[in-house]
Amino acid sequence: MENxxxxxILSNNVVLAEKDSDDYILVGKGIGFGKxxxxxxxxxxxIEKAFVPLEKAKSNxxxxxxxxxxxxxxxxxxxxxxxxxxxxxxxxNPHIHIALADHINFALKRLEEGLEIxxxxxxxxxxxxxxxxxxxxxxxKLINERLGVxxxxxxxxxxxxxxxxxxxxxxxxxxxxxxxxxxxxxxTVEKELNIKIPPDSLEYSRLVSHFKFAIERITTNxxxxxxxxxxxxxxxxxxxxxxxxxxEIIRYTLDTDVPDDEIGYITLHLYRLKKIYK
Numbered sequence: 631m632e633n634x635x636x637x638x639i640l641s642n643n644v645v646l647a648e649k650d651s652d653d654y655i656l657v658g659k660g661i662g663f664g665k666x667x668x669x670x671x672x673x674x675x676x677i678e679k680a681f682v683p684l685e686k687a688k689s690n691x692x693x694x695x696x697x698x699x700x701x702x703x704x705x706x707x708x709x710x711x712x713x714x715x716x717x718x719x720x721x722x723n724p725h726i727h728i729a730l731a732d733h734i735n736f737a738l739k740r741l742e743e744g745l746e747i748x749x750x751x752x753x754x755x756x757x758x759x760x761x762x763x764x765x766x767x768x769x770x771k772l773i774n775e776r777l778g779v780x781x782x783x784x785x786x787x788x789x790x791x792x793x794x795x796x797x798x799x800x801x802x803x804x805x806x807x808x809x810x811x812x813x814x815x816x817x818t819v820e821k822e823l824n825i826k827i828p829p830d831s832l833e834y835s836r837l838v839s840h841f842k843f844a845i846e847r848i849t850t851n852x853x854x855x856x857x858x859x860x861x862x863x864x865x866x867x868x869x870x871x872x873x874x875x876x877x878e879i880i881r882y883t884l885d886t887d888v889p890d891d892e893i894g895y896i897t898l899h900l901y902r903l904k905k906i907y908k
Contacts (some may be wrong), residue, residue, distance in 0.1 A: 634671040636662075638696065641705035641776070646696065647671060653726065657712040678856045680711040681727065698797050699735045706776045709732035710769040714793050717765050724726040726796035733792055737785050738777065749784035751809045751830035754816070756787070757838040760773070766790040795886070811883050813840050815876055822872040823830060823900060823908035833906060840899050844892050849884060859894040866897055873897040 634647035634654065637753035639662040646878060647654050649892070669743040671677075696704060698725045704859075707730045715722055749755070756763050766789040795805045816837060820826055847854065863870050873896040877888040 632800050634674070634677075635870070636665055636667055636669050638667060639665055640696075640701045641710065642704040644708045645671075648835040654849060657681075658707055661894060664786045664796070667905045668717070668895070674703070681711070681724070682710075695728055695731050699731055701737065702777060703735050704731045706773055707734050709772060710789075711766075711796075713768065713772070714762075714765045718761065720797065720798060722793070722796035723799050726792060729796075729802065730792050733788065734770075734773070737781075737788070738773075738779055739779075741779060741782075741785075746782055747784060749787040750808070751813055752784055754809050754812045754838060755790050756829075758812060758842055759790050760796065762786070762790045762793040765793060768787065773789055798836075811880070812838055812843070812882075814879060818876055818879060819872070819903070820902065822875065823904050823907070825903065827840055827907065833903065837899065837903065840896070844896065845880065848880065848886060848888055848892060853889060854891055854895070858898075862894045866901055869900040870894075870897045 634649045634656060635646050637653065638646040638893070640646065641658060642660055642663040645656050645662045645665065647656050656677050656679070658676045661676045661678075665671075708727070711722060711726055711730060721749055760884055763786070766786045769789055772784050773779055773781050791805050791809070794800075795802045798805070816827070816834075819837065827837065846852075870893065873893045876896055879895050880886075880888050
């Protein structure tokens with residue numbers, strides 16, 4: 631079997647190599663140090679992560695990324711992907727090799743020009759995707775170490791969306807739509823109950839989690855029974871009415887039915903919230 635032949639040195643820790651006529655992205659500490667294009671990698675022990683070749687169409691897009699974007703940005707993107715894959719103990723959708731490098735490149739250009747974009751879904755992102763957000767905070771540290779750029783928390787949120795999307799084999803736009811829906815539901819609760827839930831509070835996290843799992847059940851047709859439903863409709867009519875509004879938002883956004891039992895459990899959650907934030 632052939633050894634890896636180096637095609638491009640992206641950094642001391644990331645290289646593009648060829649083996650058996652296929653291209654690989656190799657990540658490992660010092661793997662590219664002192665190496666030159668055309669050399670063979672004689673020590674495979676230095677490889678911490680070898681990403682499988684991209685499909686032909688995506689491979690062409692990745693080669694364009696390599697030509698158009700600073701190789702140090704591509705390298706740090708690959709280090710982040712390797713770190714995420716290791717921490718999550720799973721392979722990510724290969725498209726992230728293109729999408730994340732492209733995003734980081736534009737994000738750094740915006741920051742260089744003083745154009746920091748406000749992330750309106752940061753609070754929801756932090757609670758919905760805790761593992762990915764933790765990884766993205768370390769990704770920001772890596773960007774700072776490698777490129778000397780301090781990454782604001784809003785951008786950490788955007789990186790989180792990319793990692794989560796690659797993990798779930800979704801487009802970033804789909805993840806963003808789902809996150810936006812959760813934010814709209816939280817805003818509706820606060821408006822209808824006339825309360826303000828601190829984003830860093832346990833109650834905020836619980837509410838976001840409730841909506842997250844409710845939506846998962848609704849979209850996968852997992853039914854749960856609520857034996858208190860009839861009582862909730864009469865004894866907690868005001869809260870049931872608000873829960874119905876929330877159900878309508880979910881119905882409209884996802885174009886799916888929301889079972890009455892789910893409305894009942896949302897009613898109970900709203901009642902408990904109002905008791906806390908009188």
